[in-house]
Amino acid sequence: MFVKQLYTGCLSEAAYYIESNGEAAIIDPLRDIDDYLGLLHERKAKLKYIFETHFHADFVSGHLDLSQATGAPIVYGPQTEAAFTFHKAKDGEQFKIGDLSIEVLHTPGHTMESSCYLLRDADGKDHCIFTGDTLFVGDVGRPDLAQKGEELTTDDLAGTLYDSLHRKIMPLADNVIVYPAHGPGSSCGKNLGPDTYSTIGDEKQYNYALKAESKEAFIKAITDGIPPPPAYFPVNARINREGYGNLEAILDEALQPLSADEFEARAENGVLILDTRPAAVFTEGFIPGSISIGLEGRFAEWAGSLLPFDQPMIIVTPHGQEKETIIRLARVGLDKVQGYLKGGYEAWKEAGKPLDMIIDIEADELMMDIPFDPNLQVIDVRKPAEYADGHLKNAVNLQLADMKDPGSMANIGEEQNLYVHCAGGYRSVIAASLLKRQGFHNLRNVTGGWSKIREQEKAEIVKETAVLN
CATH class of the missing domain: 3.40.250.10 (Rhodanese-like domain)
Incomplete structure (x- = not known):
């Protein structure tokens, strides 16, 4: 038995390669399939199945190109409807890969077609479960991604997810390995843990969602404070369902x-x-x-x-x-x-073409400028929760995710001297480039962001306690 996690950091995405006796399966492949084809070639294996846990919203899957390249069928769980040819598995259906077997566990809640794949070894013993976006390390999948045509509320999906977890996953043995589709930083859950795999026993002990005392408590725990999903999620889910x-x-x-x-x-x-x-x-x-x-x-x-x-x-x-x-x-x-x-x-x-630039300043320069410039405006582009946990007095929170809409900048005055920052300096440069496109050129980027600002003795730091509580 050979199981390999193929992790892509910038998407916090995990695909999986499973092999036994020259037969292989791949779970949740990315769109660029060269690594999978290279692994199959290196190990002299034939791809037998492509398993998808659900219609991913945060990336375009490689199921179609991989199937075309290898001839392997695409497998989705129950309640899946798609515009391409695939095998719709039944709940409990089993697939053989060499000496191994994979059982489909339909686990709706994150989405209605969401399914997990339970891998059993050559002796028929449960070895690991590929949980997709149903169960993460320290978290569970967000329940607010109902697809077009589904008359389901976030609470409906959260309740369904509770049933799926308690009926299908939590009864498994504590030593069964949990392989989720995402790791830390993913927007597919509320606050994923730092690791990319776990065990059923550890999740029962440490995962806040699995420790909820009732379905009502579970629904409240996973929906309270959940940020809006990134704007592109519905687009990617549609692409994965319709093809590309x-x-x-x-x-x-x-x-x-x-x-x-x-x-x-x-x-x-x-x-x-x-x-x-x-x-x-x-x-x-x-x-x-x-x-x-x-x-x-x-x-x-x-x-x-x-x-x-x-x-x-x-x-x-x-x-x-x-x-x-x-x-x-x-x-x-x-x-x-x-x-x-x-x-x-x-x-x-x-070629002598027109150029532009953004002025970078250190956090201590910002502190020196604040008392002497009545038109100075700090623009904090971190997420609202980050802002609430500590920000400069009088700073305006304009989170980067909202800046796709130029209307989000409507309240910025042309006379203002803008000092833009995020947590460390990456998001603030994106934000500054978007502000420049809208004609705001009197701006500066605070290098090091909040990590440096909060160290300044003169920084007046405010917390939004009502939000944090």
């Missing part, structure tokens, strides 16, 4: 090198510019109108949350990372890349 274009064809169209003149002409025709260089590099100089989303952070999640799915884009990337950028955009369904700047930002500068 072949990734190789998308790469062929997107990997077009553009000269500075060609790049400028497309930008002038309304094509969006995405700059994926590191945040600290972007602020030193960029093409006017660019949106910064650096590859070094939670790139795919912020791209999906902030970029339009129906608008073509062109990209500026670190040298040699053009293909990686396009693949990572495609993982969240952003398929309309029309080319990249040949030679990168240096080629743009050498």
Whole structure:
């Protein structure tokens, strides 16, 4: 028996490879399938099944391309309806992989088709369970993603999830390994733990949701304080249900090198510019109108949350990372890349094209400026819960997730001197680039963000106790 977790950090996503006697299965594959094909080739195995735990909302799955490449059937659980050919498994149905067996456990609640896969070893003993978004380490799946046409409230789904957990998962032996679809940082739950796998026993002992004393207490625990899902979640769920274009064809169209003149002409025709260089590099100089989303952070999640799915884009990337950028955009369904700047930002500068920049300042400079500038306005782009837990007095909370809508900036005055910060400096540069696009040029980015601001002796820190309680 061979089981391998294939973890992708920027999406906090885990796919799984299972193999026995030359037969393999893959659970919840990403859209870029080369790693899976490489593993199959390396281990001289044949892919027998592609199992999907549900219609993922936070990334585009690789089920279609992987099935086309290998001939393996796609398996979903009960209550699944899709626009492509798949095997709709029955609750309790079993699939053989070499000496192993996998049983389908229908566990609705996160979504109605959500299912877990219980793996038994050659002796028929329960070994591990692939829980998808039903059960995480320290958390459970969010219950507020009812799909179009489903007349279900968040409380309805939360109650259904409670039943699924208590009837199907918690009765398993304590030593059964839990392999979830996501790890820390994922928006598919409220507050996932730091690890990417666990055991049934540990989750019973430490998972706040599983310790709820009643269904009512469970519903309250998992719904209280849950932030809104990222805006792209419904888009990705629809793509996974309806199908998508072949990734190789998308790469062929997107990997077009553009000269500075060609790049400028497309930008002038309304094509969006995405700059994926590191945040600290972007602020030193960029093409006017660019949106910064650096590859070094939670790139795919912020791209999906902030970029339009129906608008073509062109990209500026670190040298040699053009293909990686396009693949990572495609993982969240952003398929309309029309080319990249040949030679990168240096080629743009050498061509004598217009430039822009963002002024970086240290936290101590902000503290020195506050008493002497009546027009100074601190813009805190962290999440509301982060802001409530401590922020500068008089700072305005404009969370980055809301800045996709230019109307979110309507209350910012043109006369204000904006000092933008987040927790560490990544989100604030994205926010500053969006503010620049809306004509707010009198701004500064506070390097190090809140982690540095809170260390300043002169910082007047306020907490929103009503929110925290």
